[in-house]
Amino acid sequence: MKLVETGLPGCLVIEPRVFEDARGSFHEAFNLDALAAQGLGLAFVQGNVSTSSEGVLRGLHYQWPGAQGKYVSVLQGEAWDVAVDIRRGSPTFGRWTAVLLSAGNRRQFWIPEGFAHGFVALAEHVVFTYLCTSPYDAEADAAIRWDDPDLAIDWPVAAPRLSEKDARAPLLAEIAEDRLPRYDAAGARALTGEPG
Numbered sequence: 001m002k003l004v005e006t007g008l009p010g011c012l013v014i015e016p017r018v019f020e021d022a023r024g025s026f027h028e029a030f031n032l033d034a035l036a037a038q039g040l041g042l043a044f045v046q047g048n049v050s051t052s053s054e055g056v057l058r059g060l061h062y063q064w065p066g067a068q069g070k071y072v073s074v075l076q077g078e079a080w081d082v083a084v085d086i087r088r089g090s091p092t093f094g095r096w097t098a099v100l101l102s103a104g105n106r107r108q109f110w111i112p113e114g115f116a117h118g119f120v121a122l123a124e125h126v127v128f129t130y131l132c133t134s135p136y137d138a139e140a141d142a143a144i145r146w147d148d149p150d151l152a153i154d155w156p157v158a159a160p161r162l163s164e165k166d167a168r169a170p171l172l173a174e175i176a177e178d179r180l181p182r183y184d185a186a187g188a189r190a191l192t193g194e195p196g
Ligand SMILES: Cc1cn([C@H]2C[C@H](O)[C@@H](COP(=O)(O)OP(=O)(O)O[C@H]3O[C@H](C)C(=O)[C@H](O)[C@H]3O)O2)c(=O)[nH]c1=O
Pocket: 048, 050, 058, 059, 061, 062, 070, 117, 118, 119, 136, 163
């Protein structure tokens, strides 16, 4: 596998080795030892799958406390996937990066704890899967407006279909400081916000 830097430090694209033969193809969905051998030590506690039709946008979501790192990929169709640094005190606070994920390119995308995440489905049937480093906590689950002008994310869809929650999400500037993840310069990853 190959790890590729993105425009946003900490966010990485992982390109797995794909084995193709007359039957079809094989690639590893994730490999913790191989990631650790390249300096990316991860541990996942939950895996999620969502299905979306074309034009659906899910996001921008994050958890705080209990920040989740996410290792995402697309099993069917294609999605434009976005990570935004919302860690208070981060030198790249408010900056975003995007990756086109598809069943065809088999790209995987690592989004560290403390980033907001969202994607827009670009095919009629998109199966999106992701592994999380912390468990879901409905109380800590939060959203930021997908079209926040301060973020100026260059979404490839002008009028996406949103959940009610996402349609009424606040702007980043409207969110109280203590509701945003904190940047931990030493670890270069957000603190999870867990006490102790
Ligand atoms: C995330 C999650 C949700 N749920 C329940 C809560 C709701 O009743 C239902 C749908 O949840 P939601 O509308 O938040 O699903 P998405 O809009 O796909 O949210 C996800 O999409 C963006 C892109 C993300 O990065 C997050 O992982 C996650 O927020 O599933 C659970 O039971 N467990 C979970 O881990």
